[in-house]
Amino acid sequence: MAAKETKSTLEFLYDVSRELASALELRTVLQRILFESLKYVGGERASIVVLDDNGKAIESAIVYGRKIHDHTTQQLRETVERGLAGWVVRNRQPAWVPDTSRDERWLRRPDDAIDQSGAKAALCVPLMAHERLVGVLTLVHPEPGAYNKEHFSLMQAIADLSGIAVMNARLYAESQRQARVMTALAASAGAINASLRMEDVLQRILNETIQALQVETVALALVEANWDLVFHAATGEHNEGIVGKRIQAGQGIAGYVAHEGEGVVIPVVSDDKRFVRGEHFANLDVRAMAVAPIHAQGRVIGILQAINPISGVFDPDALLVLTGIGNLAGSTIQHAQLFERLQAAHKRYRELFDDSVDPILVTSWDGKIHETNRQAAVITEYTSRQLQGMTIDQLHEVTRGDKMVSKEKLKNGKIISYEAVLKSKSGKKIPIQVNVRKVVFEEAESLQWLMRDIRERKDLDSLREDLTSMIYHDLRSPLANIVSSLDILSTMFPGPENETIQSVTTIARRSTDRIQRLVSSLLDINRLEAGQTIVSQQAVTPAVLAEDAMDAVHPMVESRHQRLISDLSGDLPPIWVDVDMIRRVLINLMENASKFTGPEGKIELGGRQEGDWVQLWVQDNGSGIPFTEQEHIFEKFTRLQGLNNSSGLGVGLAFCRLAVNGHGGKIWVESEVGKGSKFILTLPVAKE
16 A cells, blocks of 8 residues: 555656646746646645745736636735735745634635635645745635645645746746847847937837837937926827927926936826826827836936837836836937037038138148138139149248248147248239148048138238338438428527527427337338348447437326336446347337326336346336237237327337347237236347
8 A cells, every 4th residue: 555655656746747847938837836736636726926036926827727817916916915825935834724714824805705605725835946935836625624634745745846847937937038138128229229310219219119018109208408308209109299298307207217217117007196197198098107217327318108018018027128228228319419419510610611711721740631611722723622632832832930830839739820822723822821720630630721811911011011111211301301400490599598499499309300210110120021130230338228218208208297217227238239229129118108108107117137138128007918919019000009099000019029139139028907018128248
């Protein structure tokens, strides 16, 4: 008898093991466990709940008679929480209940009433695998006391065999799920990143989402600056009216996801308090919803919303897939936005480049022309294609400025300017002002050459030079006659009794001196610009030279109630200069200081020796010169308006620079608006 029972037990164990080992799909394994339990132990119905590592029900199945019931996880979850299965899970011990009406562990349902199914018998055992609880199995018989000790032992044997089978099936299901998720995400990544056009990107995101989740409708909204959500794209059934819809910051389920940065799945949206009227879409009945944030660089830039799964319920992996697509979409959307901005900037640049009134060329560092605008083709008379086969040196010849364009200065971000002559295809020579700077063209460092046509300026300069020459030649002789006449008058009316006449002649003589200085300065400018050297140099003490210059400007300074102070030390060495020319330089600087200094102001003339040079300066406490103008004031015909809108030809400082440079020295200004100016010049020490 014992041998027969052992054989029967072995056949039972072999049969159950074979049934469970021949399947890997979790649903199939659960169904076979239930059918084998009913077959060998007996009962009216059987149920099984699969638990994750946290004890949460993730899958279940119920067999009633020979019929399998689906979608029972929520129903059995209550049993695991409060019923007999829950007790087994918490205590990890099997339970044998001869009469359910007398056991408090049994979760009573309406059908347990006496007038319906009434009391029952139940067996409930934990499913263990490697000391881990993976599920709980329950059998129910309609008759109390139907199960005995043998049934209980069989139930435990089935549980021992089922634990490993359930664990393997769960792991297989998880691997399959992960494979599906990874496949879906990989396919989505390839499709989403196939374009950088925003319209294409958004549509591809929607297409991949609707295909991966099998839902009726998918919509995508982006976060505005005020954190409102605005829908930019939608696809699927009844998507009309979604695009352009706005949801205020933090409102509804979508606003909640955008604010919290975490996705949600809402099986029944009408039961969720976060769902608001603003999330209703025209012609679309929103029943279930999954929403995931779209992240980019650590912040939420939008949300991806899947509406109404076709099967009626969302797959357990829905949120994982949706979140994954949202993460992929974030960087792609940001790249598309950057690409759109880059395209817009490129378009604006091309418009500015092509529509510029000045010729512009882009070359390599060795001068080969890569790109030109329309005006370059117009002024050079070459086509753009012809220009792109030339070098910059073939187009122009430097006349003034740097003869060699310094690559080192350009690499450091400096702009080099000079004057040149542009040679057109027909042989015309056009004077131009050239500005060269470093730019990035087609992802490579290049040089941009902006060429400004200065023919009108050159014509104006020519007219000014002609006018200067005319003033000099036409004034020189009459002016000499006036000086001679004033000298004669002074000798004709000597003595105190002719004081009035002497005063008038003194004023006239000072005025003619100023005119003579101006004429001489104009002549010197022409000579120095023509490259003539200074030949009439002699040794002179700076103090003597300064005293003579101060005498010339003293009446002007006195009339303006200003103070003129000399701080020149007597031990300064003699300087080797054209005395008249440098005297006029100092007079110009002191007259300018007086013009731009208010009444009661102070003008100081100072100096010191620095090696083989003597440094002289004229300093005032007047209105000062803006930094942007300090380099231009030494250019010819450039004027600054003084306190009294002082007028002039604008040649004084140009003459000063040419005269000082002609002596081998330098001249510059140090000034701050409202705090006065200091003009400094260096002159060579006379050699013994």
